[in-house]
Amino acid sequence: MNLKYRNELKYFINQHQYHIIRQRLKNLVQQDEHVGSNGEYSIRSLYFDDINNKALHEKLGGVRDRSKYRIRIYNKDDKIIHFEKKIKFRDYIAKDKEPLTREVADELIAGNYEVLCDSDKPLLKELCNEMKVNLLRPRVIVDYVREPYVCANGNVRITFDKELRTGLHSVNMFDKNLHCVSAIDNNLIILEVKYDEYIPEYIRIALQIEGLNKQSASKYVICRKYLKTNSWEDY
Template identity: 75%
Template structure:
């Protein structure tokens, strides 16, 4: 484990809308809404996930490998003023994330195949990604699209999110392409509940969630969307 990273617990559950309304009502009295939400209490996330020529990230997840990484570019509400290239690290039962900002110009060059735009001093993550692109043919694979309703609580650094309307861009890989019309990748009645925290969850939040009665799941949004792509377009892993 890299001790310089902030490793956190991450639990994921499938819930239906009935469960969502009950849990949300409880949490509203206990937690604050994330400061980045809009008037609806939500924001839109679109990510572009990358994988190498052997689909390593996909196969490691499907194979149950506990220690693994994923790379993605993420934007919010369809805007280009905040663009991050992220590396998500899974170590045993913990997760960590490191990220570097991209400019829209850097993103456009990258999508045109100019991977050298990532090279530069004091940017270890971008240099790492450049090396992955050069030596392992890391490339864009799938767009993952959803609406997030987030709640936070300072003690324990708890973050609880309801991720709704999970969609995939199928073969599209340009997250700023206005012609992209993502399609549903998950049953209309299902929401992904994510619970993230550092060392502990305060007891009153744990009681409100009643996690033991929920359907714990391990499939990532990336895997769900890649599977949807495979089943709808005969993609070969």
């Protein structure tokens, strides 16, 4: 497996900071090519965890090297479905992913890992083993709107993630009528900055990174905590 590791910074910002930073970036970066006419797209992820909630507790416990599993779709559509493994190693992150059909995704959501037993893809074989041995299962839906920008210089990707929401009572990520509720203060936006070796100085100045409050800002943990706080689950 040949993974590309990148740097990742995360910050909570408010609406005022968002508008200022966005205006500063306007002539410095380009919009991601996948955005819609409004400059955004929606992301819905279904996160998995094992019987011991390993991913959750490792994140809460500050374990440095860890990984998470999820199924991800865009704009609440099933045309593009990926199973992803997000890996954190030291201060770097990487992502391994494989496409899924809707039929296979539905089986995995139902806990039927047998559909992967004959897969020739290492990541899907790993998923099959995790579901079989460690009882990895769907835990929570994470839903939000992303406004993404890119810069070829430094291979920088800047995203504003808004309206973080989570599903209640269901892990059916394909349900068009799924009831999602806000998991954080609506005034908060998660700013993420990913890059290879460096951030160009003009982008660093525009972002004013040194003046922002760096956070872990795990959307998975935020949504799991919301469900626990509101008595929807135990862990």
